[in-house]
Each structure stands twice: as C-alpha cells, then as structure tokens.
Amino acid sequence: MTDQMTFADHDGDAAGPGGHPLDVTPGHPQPLGTTVDADGVNFSIFSEHATRVDLLLFEHCDSPRPYRTIRLTPDRHRSFHFWHCHVRGLGAGQVYAFRIDGPRESSALGTRFDHRKVLLDPYARANINSRWERTAAIGPGDNVEQCMRSLVVDLGDYDWEGDRPLRVPMADTVIYETHVRGLTASPTSGSTHRGTFSAVIDKIPHLKSLGITAVELLPVFDFDETQVLRTGPDGALLRNYWGYDPYGFFAPHTGYCSSPHLATHITEFRDMVKAFHKAGIEVILDVVFNHTSEGNEFGPTISFRGAANEAYYHLWPQDRSHYMDFTGCGNAVNANHPMVTKFILECLEYWVTEHHVDGFRFDLASELSRGPLGYEMAVPPALWAIELSQVLAETKIIAEPWDGGGLYQVGRFPGKRWAQWNGPFRDDVRRFVRGDAGLVGDVASRLGGSADLFAPQGELPTNSINFITCHDGFTLNDLVSHNTKHNHANGEADADGTHENYSWNCGVEGPSDDPEVERLRVRQIKNLLSILMVSRGVPMLLAGDEFRNSQGGNNNAYCQDNPVSWLDWDQAEKEKETLDFTRRLIALRRRYRTFREPHFFSEHLNSRLLPDITWHGTRLHQPGWEDTNARVLACTYGGFDGDPDLHLILNMYHLGLDFELPEIRGHRWHRVLDTARPGPHDILPPGHEELVDGPTFHAHGRSIVLLAALPDEKGT
Structure with a gap:
C-alpha cells in the first residue's frame, strides 16, 4: 500500500457520519482555523509553499482513521498563502486534522513537508491526544492512527453572567504565580478533580484571603505531557511538567480538563476565569511564543513544521535544514515573520476576547525581538504589535526580558508598556538578606522601583515585576534551608538548574528540628517577604511560599509531576505564623500608598x-x-x-x-x-x-x- 493511497482525490457531495450529506465548497481564507456557521464549518490554514492540502475528518476522538478525506485543490481552495474550504453539514465537536505536501526538506526554502504525517490545526481551539504516540510523529511512515486531532469548537454558547475585565491598576497589583496542576494535585488539596481548571476554583477562597489581585498561571496552552524526558535515579519516567513546550496555542491544555473526551476544554477554562473575576482576582497567562514542542530536526512533526517550517522557525541561512536555537529547547520561533506576528497577535486577542483573560507573561520574551537572521531588532514588529493592539490595550503584558541565546534586556525591553521580571531585584535582595555586605546602594534602588534600570528609558516602577522566588528556582522555604541545590531526582546528576542561588541555610542543610534554626528561618522568610512588599513596583509571590512549601532543595523541578512540585496543603495548617504574616503584610502594602506609588523617589x-x-x-x-x-x-x-x-x-x-x-x-x-x-x-x-x-x-x-x-x- 503506497502513501498516496491514504488520500481521497475527490471533492463535492459525500456522506458524513450517519449518512448525512457533506457539501464541500471553496469557503473563505479568513479567519484562520475553524468557523462554525448555521450551515457548517469553514476551515482555513496557512501554508505558503504547499502543493497539496488534505482535510481529514474523523467520526470520533478515538477513531483510528478518518471517515472522509477532502482534497483541497489550488484552483478552488487556495487564496494566496491560505488553503480553505467550507463543509456543509458539520458542526461543533467535529474531529479533524490535515495532511500537507510540498517541497521536501532538501529544498533551499527550508520546508519540511511530509504528507505521511497528520497535522494539527495551528489555530485549533481544542485538541485530543488520546491516540497520540510521539515516536510515530518522529520516525518515517504514516502516523494517522497515532496522531493528535483537533476539535471544532463553537465559541458563542456560554453564559458569562455579565463578566467584565477587572482592570486593576498595575501599581495596586499583587501577583501569585502558580501551576494549574501543582496547585491542587496533592491529595492534601481536598479537591475532587485534582490538577484541573475546575479544581483551581476550590482554592480561590485561599487566594482571596491572601489579598493577591492576580493569579499568574504557568502555561495552559496544549503541550505534550506524554513526552518522556529521561528516567530518574529511582526508575521513574520524568515527563514535561511545567508545560513550557506548547503545540496548541489557541487550545486549553487537555490534561487540565476533567472531561476532555466531552470536549469541555473551553467551558472548564471559562468557568475558572469567571470564578476568579467574581472574587476580584485577575487571570494572567504565562505564554510561550519563543519555541514549540516540535524541537529541532530530530523532533516530531505536529503542526507548524509540516505546514510552514520556513515561516515559523529561525533556520540557519547556510543550511536551512537545521534550526537556530535561542531557547535551549531545540528551535526558536521566527516571531517577526509577518505571518507569525499575525499568529501571535490573533492568539493573544483570542484569549482576551473569548476567554476574558486579563494579561500575559511572556516566557523568554527577548527571543521575540530577534529578526530573520536571529539578530536583535531595534523595533521588533511582534512586540510593538502587542503593545499597540487596541484589543490588548487594557491588559497587562509582562516580559521575561532575556532568552536562552544570551540576549538580556532588563530595563531596555522594546516598548514602554511592558512590565519586566526584575532579575537584579531577586539577586540583590537575596544577597542582602543572607548577609552579604556592600549592597546598600543596590537595595535602596530596588526599594524605590529600580530607577537605575527603568528611569533611563522613561519608564516607571510599575515596569518592574519584583520577585524573590518563582517557579524556576528555590521556593522561599528552600532559599533559607539550603546552601546548594539538590536536583538528583531530575536524572541529570545534579548538573541542571542554577548553581548560584544566593541562599543561606541558617546553619543546617535541609530540614531541621533545632528550634533556634527554625526561628531564624521564619525570620529570614519574613525579611524577604517584607522587602518584596514594601518596594515600589509590582510584587509577585510564588504559590506555596506563604506556608513554607518545599521542593526538598530541587531548584529546577520542571520534570517532577509528583509531590516534589505539588503544593502540600497540610503546610497551611502547620505554618500558620508564616501564612498569617503574609496575609497581614499584603494588607500592610494596601494600607500605605507610599509603597504603591507608581513613580520613583523625588x-x-x-x-x-x-x-x-x-x-x-x-x-x-x-x-x-x-x-x-x-x-x-x-x-x-x-x-x-x-x-x-x-x-x-x-x-x-x-x-x-x-x-x-x-x-x-x-x-x-x-x-x-x-x-x-x-x-x-x-x-x-x-x-x-x-x-x-x-x-x-x-x-x-x-x-x-x-x-x-x-x-x-x-x-x-
């Protein structure tokens, strides 16, 4: 059986599931993705150099093969760079995917078409991975029976109950960074559907009692959590836990849904956002537009690689079969390609308009300022498009202002509205509190909003996201309990993670039953939190720090989907002093406008x-x-x-x-x-x-x- 036999070469009327007729017409090139109307569904996908596009329709999520393959022909179904059709008789819940053919990887274009691989829709609003096998997407041959599939979603049928953006002023914002699964995955959470969007709602009363104004969720875009990264020392399979490896940018992560087989992705996510807003808490998404799950030339073909590899990724100009990598993840998104800028902007605007998201934190955001050859651009179109978007004008946009290729832009990130993770704040405060000398000038600057970093660019303290800890590194408890990292469980011989943490164990490495050591650790935690909350700028608190959550000294728990990374809610009872202090400290910040003044000292x-x-x-x-x-x-x-x-x-x-x-x-x-x-x-x-x-x-x-x-x- 040849590869070509997997395709249907006809168009027009045909029978769908249950014998219903499917009338295929050319449809429209915009908007991209799927659009449900009264008669059916319009499909559109970008592929500039494709010579053939096939739309695969599956009867069920778990159907091994499509019941219908519709071949899109250039004369009827192509408008410039877009391939499209309208299929009468289809609706929400339809399972679909694509095959695309064109010049192979030997081409100087940098394309990597392979018609044997089944592709997700880059604009899909939901995906299903129940039959997914990553190895089948990497090796040769047809992977239709092991592919992921996309779902047609009707976005209109949801009762928002009058929900509106909260628009909390940046100067009054207190951010709580958390992982969706890690927040409630532990049995100690008491949640019914642990580790899901639904379970997050159970913890809203706790977050509201803290006084935080915004929750910042680690990546919620669809990512491949089945990927085995390595084996731990105990034989455990270590997988992608944090989610910084997306493939479905418009789709809530399937693994965070309590009923993904019922295509409840959109509803469950919206229910969570609506519940946060009712509690007066904004929702900020940690988004990853710097790389994708497809990795380098040895990675799987999931979506972007098979549709427009040469557009979506930075490729080496000398040999376009290889990928530039400014992220440490195998590839780097070519964010300032016109189509990719369009993709990023439409994605962000989608999450705001359709899901009422209040803002975004951009992982390795400096990568988005790189031009076609990988060099830093003075005026990167992608970043300015985000800053100037009317739809995003009232949202919070936060940059992690560095990337994995050595670009470091704290205080000089392109644009004016971008808030930035302030790495110097973290490092200076950690060193000062552990007792390092000669830092009083630096600490004074951090207290005042880091004018040394932001004032020269005409920016304000509200451009500074102040933090002591975040998901990447020690927890606050571990910062005062460990002099060195303990990452052996990650299976990399403790070579991964930051080596210099500016931490101090207060005299004993790890847990201690010495009352004096424990009292000192509590005091040091209070010191660190106090500087965070009395400094001008926008404070960010790591989930669990309020009750001394520990990762056992692991400062890079990206692959630990287990109690190492899950919050232990029993700690909230054991560490009431720290928890109550955090609540009263945030209230103290609210009490005094002096600490929230959005201007530098004068x-x-x-x-x-x-x-x-x-x-x-x-x-x-x-x-x-x-x-x-x-x-x-x-x-x-x-x-x-x-x-x-x-x-x-x-x-x-x-x-x-x-x-x-x-x-x-x-x-x-x-x-x-x-x-x-x-x-x-x-x-x-x-x-x-x-x-x-x-x-x-x-x-x-x-x-x-x-x-x-x-x-x-x-x-x-």
Missing part, C-alpha cells in the same frame, strides 16, 4: 515640607553608600497621599543595633512591623501601633522594622 518637597525619602544607616543621613562592609540601611518616607511619615530599618547584621530616629514635629514614632517579633505581634493593625520611646530604636540582628509617625496626643 527630591521635591511634599506638603509636609519633607522630601519623598531620606536615607540613613545606624546614624541619620549616613547611609554608607561607599561602605563595603555595610549590612544595614534605613530610610524615612515623607507622608504621601494621606499616609503618615514612615521609617524603615533593615538590619541584616547578625547582631542587634541601635538606629537613630528622625524627629517629626508634633508626631511620635510607633512600631508597625518588626520581623524579630513572633506572630501576631510582628505586624500590628491600625490603631494598635506601639509607641517607641527615645531617639533611637534597637533593631534585632537580621530583622526589618517599620515605624509610623503618628500625631502626639500629648502635644509634646
């Missing part, structure tokens, strides 16, 4: 005739900028927008020290926060602040203190 006097901020050390006006041994910093904030004057003390020296306090006429200093004190006395509520006697304050070693200048009721 030398101008405010209404109280004080500057925005004055800097100190243990002695007033002596911050020790040039002191290479300095481990302390203090500052006085002039009252802003109704706030009292505030005085912040950061003592990262191991011993307690006395700090001079400025005199504020008619006011006396009161303690609001002190990380050296046990909960609930570490943060005091309004009206219960404690008076500080005398012109100095003794700050315990490795502690942070916040004082507020309140009116002197005695008039002294």
Whole structure:
C-alpha cells in the first residue's frame, strides 16, 4: 500500500457520519482555523509553499482513521498563502486534522513537508491526544492512527453572567504565580478533580484571603505531557511538567480538563476565569511564543513544521535544514515573520476576547525581538504589535526580558508598556538578606522601583515585576534551608538548574528540628517577604511560599509531576505564623500608598515640607553608600497621599543595633512591623501601633522594622 493511497482525490457531495450529506465548497481564507456557521464549518490554514492540502475528518476522538478525506485543490481552495474550504453539514465537536505536501526538506526554502504525517490545526481551539504516540510523529511512515486531532469548537454558547475585565491598576497589583496542576494535585488539596481548571476554583477562597489581585498561571496552552524526558535515579519516567513546550496555542491544555473526551476544554477554562473575576482576582497567562514542542530536526512533526517550517522557525541561512536555537529547547520561533506576528497577535486577542483573560507573561520574551537572521531588532514588529493592539490595550503584558541565546534586556525591553521580571531585584535582595555586605546602594534602588534600570528609558516602577522566588528556582522555604541545590531526582546528576542561588541555610542543610534554626528561618522568610512588599513596583509571590512549601532543595523541578512540585496543603495548617504574616503584610502594602506609588523617589518637597525619602544607616543621613562592609540601611518616607511619615530599618547584621530616629514635629514614632517579633505581634493593625520611646530604636540582628509617625496626643 503506497502513501498516496491514504488520500481521497475527490471533492463535492459525500456522506458524513450517519449518512448525512457533506457539501464541500471553496469557503473563505479568513479567519484562520475553524468557523462554525448555521450551515457548517469553514476551515482555513496557512501554508505558503504547499502543493497539496488534505482535510481529514474523523467520526470520533478515538477513531483510528478518518471517515472522509477532502482534497483541497489550488484552483478552488487556495487564496494566496491560505488553503480553505467550507463543509456543509458539520458542526461543533467535529474531529479533524490535515495532511500537507510540498517541497521536501532538501529544498533551499527550508520546508519540511511530509504528507505521511497528520497535522494539527495551528489555530485549533481544542485538541485530543488520546491516540497520540510521539515516536510515530518522529520516525518515517504514516502516523494517522497515532496522531493528535483537533476539535471544532463553537465559541458563542456560554453564559458569562455579565463578566467584565477587572482592570486593576498595575501599581495596586499583587501577583501569585502558580501551576494549574501543582496547585491542587496533592491529595492534601481536598479537591475532587485534582490538577484541573475546575479544581483551581476550590482554592480561590485561599487566594482571596491572601489579598493577591492576580493569579499568574504557568502555561495552559496544549503541550505534550506524554513526552518522556529521561528516567530518574529511582526508575521513574520524568515527563514535561511545567508545560513550557506548547503545540496548541489557541487550545486549553487537555490534561487540565476533567472531561476532555466531552470536549469541555473551553467551558472548564471559562468557568475558572469567571470564578476568579467574581472574587476580584485577575487571570494572567504565562505564554510561550519563543519555541514549540516540535524541537529541532530530530523532533516530531505536529503542526507548524509540516505546514510552514520556513515561516515559523529561525533556520540557519547556510543550511536551512537545521534550526537556530535561542531557547535551549531545540528551535526558536521566527516571531517577526509577518505571518507569525499575525499568529501571535490573533492568539493573544483570542484569549482576551473569548476567554476574558486579563494579561500575559511572556516566557523568554527577548527571543521575540530577534529578526530573520536571529539578530536583535531595534523595533521588533511582534512586540510593538502587542503593545499597540487596541484589543490588548487594557491588559497587562509582562516580559521575561532575556532568552536562552544570551540576549538580556532588563530595563531596555522594546516598548514602554511592558512590565519586566526584575532579575537584579531577586539577586540583590537575596544577597542582602543572607548577609552579604556592600549592597546598600543596590537595595535602596530596588526599594524605590529600580530607577537605575527603568528611569533611563522613561519608564516607571510599575515596569518592574519584583520577585524573590518563582517557579524556576528555590521556593522561599528552600532559599533559607539550603546552601546548594539538590536536583538528583531530575536524572541529570545534579548538573541542571542554577548553581548560584544566593541562599543561606541558617546553619543546617535541609530540614531541621533545632528550634533556634527554625526561628531564624521564619525570620529570614519574613525579611524577604517584607522587602518584596514594601518596594515600589509590582510584587509577585510564588504559590506555596506563604506556608513554607518545599521542593526538598530541587531548584529546577520542571520534570517532577509528583509531590516534589505539588503544593502540600497540610503546610497551611502547620505554618500558620508564616501564612498569617503574609496575609497581614499584603494588607500592610494596601494600607500605605507610599509603597504603591507608581513613580520613583523625588527630591521635591511634599506638603509636609519633607522630601519623598531620606536615607540613613545606624546614624541619620549616613547611609554608607561607599561602605563595603555595610549590612544595614534605613530610610524615612515623607507622608504621601494621606499616609503618615514612615521609617524603615533593615538590619541584616547578625547582631542587634541601635538606629537613630528622625524627629517629626508634633508626631511620635510607633512600631508597625518588626520581623524579630513572633506572630501576631510582628505586624500590628491600625490603631494598635506601639509607641517607641527615645531617639533611637534597637533593631534585632537580621530583622526589618517599620515605624509610623503618628500625631502626639500629648502635644509634646
């Protein structure tokens, strides 16, 4: 049997499932993907150099072979770069895929057509992978019986109940980064459909009680979680857990659906978004437009490679059969090709208009600024199209401003509206809190919104996403419990993951039953969280940090779909002090506008005739900028927008020290926060602040203190 025999060469009337007639007409080239109307379904796919496109129709998700193959001919079904047809009699739920033929991989064009491989629709709104075998998509031969298939989805039939975008100001935003499955996969979560979009809803009361305003979900686009990356030391098969390897950019991940066989992808995702919005929480998606699951020339043919390899990917100009790789994942998306820019923009706008998503975090976003030959572009069309899109104008757009090819753009990322993950904030604060000396100038800049990074470009503190931890690296508990990473379970001989974590184990590596070590670790966690929440910019909290979730020292748990990465909700009961502190700390940030001011510190006097901020050390006006041994910093904030004057003390020296306090006429200093004190006395509520006697304050070693200048009721 030849490959050619797998195709049908006819067009026109034919019988569909159950004998219903299928009338095939040329249809329309736009929009791409599938469009359901009263009579049937329009199909359209981009393939500039194809010579033949076949549309495969399957009766069921698990049907081994299509019941009908419709051949699209250039004279009837092609408009410029688009192949299209309309099939009367079809509707939502139809299972389909494509085969495409054209110049083979030896072509100088860089194409990799292989008509034996069955392709997903790049614009598919849902996919089914129940028969998927990755190896069949890599090796030679026909993979129709082991292919993934796409589903026709009717987007119109959903009751949003009046849901609207929340549009929380960036300056007031507090982000909570989490993995959809990891949030509830553990039996300790108490969820019925653990690890799904539906189960996430169960944790909304917890997130709301924290005071976060936005949840940032690790990738929810369809990815191949069946791919075995390697075998762990215990023989366990290690698979793609994080999801940074997508193939279905318009489709909610099948593995996060409780009933994917019922094509509930769209409904389950929308239900989750609607529930978050009812709780006043925005939804930000972590999106991966820098590479795809197809990998390099040895990877599988899933979709893009078989339709327009030369358009979607960066190829080496000397040999276009090989892929440039600026991501560390085998390929790099050619984001600034006109068609790919169109694809990215339409994808983002789709998630906003059809699913009410509030924003996006772009993984390895600097890769999207690379031009056709891989060089950095001064004005990359893809990034500017996103920034200037009317549909995306009210959304949050956040860049991870580096890539795997060495491009690092913190503070100089193209555009003005982009917020950026602030790696220097993470590193400077970690080093300072563990006790490294000579960092007070850097820490002062981080407290103020990193003007050294963002002000030269005319940007604001709200361009800075401040974080101590994220999915990539130690958890907060592990940061204060481990000096070195422990990634042996990843099966790479502990060679993977960041080697320098700027961590300190407080004297004991790993778990400890020493009460003094544990008290110090709790204090260090409070110190790190406090700096995060009192700094200008946008704070981001890693899921589970609020109750000391641990990954056992693994700082690269990308392949650990098991309790290593799943949140242990029993910790929320065991670590109530840290959890309550986090809640009250976020409330403290809301209480004082000073910390949320969307501008850098200014030398101008405010209404109280004080500057925005004055800097100190243990002695007033002596911050020790040039002191290479300095481990302390203090500052006085002039009252802003109704706030009292505030005085912040950061003592990262191991011993307690006395700090001079400025005199504020008619006011006396009161303690609001002190990380050296046990909960609930570490943060005091309004009206219960404690008076500080005398012109100095003794700050315990490795502690942070916040004082507020309140009116002197005695008039002294």
